[in-house]
Amino acid sequence: GAGVSQSPRYKVAKRGQDVALRCDPISGHVSLFWYQQALGQGPEFLTYFQNEAQLDKSGLPSDRFFAERPEGSVSTLKIQRTQQEDSAVYLCASSSTSALSSYNEQFFGPGTRLTVL
Amino acid sequence: QKEVEQNSGPLSVPEGAIASLNCTYSDRGSQSFFWYRQYSGKSPELIMFIYSNGDKEDGRFTAQLNKASQYVSLLIRDSQPSDSATYLCAVRNTGNQFYFGTGTSLTVIP
Numbered sequence: 001g002a003g004v005s006q007s008p009r010y011k012v013a014k015r016g017q018d019v020a021l022r023c024d025p026i027s028g029h030v031s032l033f034w035y036q037q038a039l040g041q042g043p044e045f046l047t048y049f050q051n052e053a054q055l056d057k058s059g060l061p062s063d064r065f066f067a068e069r070p071e072g073s074v075s076t077l078k079i080q081r082t083q084q085e086d087s088a089v090y091l092c093a094s095s096s097t098s099a100l101s102s103y104n105e106q107f108f109g110p111g112t113r114l115t116v117l
Numbered sequence: 118q119k120e121v122e123q124n125s126g127p128l129s130v131p132e133g134a135i136a137s138l139n140c141t142y143s144d145r146g147s148q149s150f151f152w153y154r155q156y157s158g159k160s161p162e163l164i165m166f167i168y169s170n171g172d173k174e175d176g177r178f179t180a181q182l183n184k185a186s187q188y189v190s191l192l193i194r195d196s197q198p199s200d201s202a203t204y205l206c207a208v209r210n211t212g213n214q215f216y217f218g219t220g221t222s223l224t225v226i227p
Binding site: 033035040041042043044045056058059091104105106107108109110111 | 121123149151159160161162163166205207209213214215216217218219220
């Protein structure tokens with residue numbers, strides 16, 4: 001694969017529905033990040049994986065948000081009982097290096113635009 | 118206080134001029150600093166990173182870092198209309214967390 005891919009690109013959910021957003025990182029990339037970007041704002045960090053280990057989930061806004069990367073490649077961000085304030089673009093990024101290295105270039109996917117009605 | 122602050126703009130410069138984008142950060146121990154460009158409706162793409170005090174040049178782009186002042190900037194020389202985008206400053210802090218600013222919107226006028 002040439003880059004990070006995400007699916008679906010667009011998702012409309014009714015309030016209270018559960019959604020699952022998928023991220024396929026660049027092959028071999030050890031680090032994977034999820035961000036939430038509201039309109040007119042910069043990306044806000046949600047969580048970080050190094051291989052299959054979720055090393056930081058401090059940015060997840062509530063216990064309705066859950067992320068996993070069971071085999072160290074594909075990751076899924078799940079949002080339970082969606083609320084209108086969850087409407088945003090969810091960006092996934094991957095990097096060939098650990099977040100602990102001085103240089104950590106993150107390659108972003110196209111994002112999933114979630115709209116909660 | 119936000120971790121990373123940027124002027125939201127919009128910043129307008131004529132074609133061929135120098136565009137100067139600024140960013141301040143709150144965690145004095147922050148280690149790495151990044152500038153991303155984001156076109157409308159697209160995902161961010163990395164332009165430059167810097168982690169040592171001073172200047173770093175890459176083509177038309179120069180990143181400047183002053184850790185004492187907790188300030189990082191991006192200069193774009195010979196600005197082109199294709200440089201029109203939102204520029205995001207990102208910082209990796211002492212906790213190895215990444216924070217982005219809200220971005221500065223740049224318009225280069227032909």
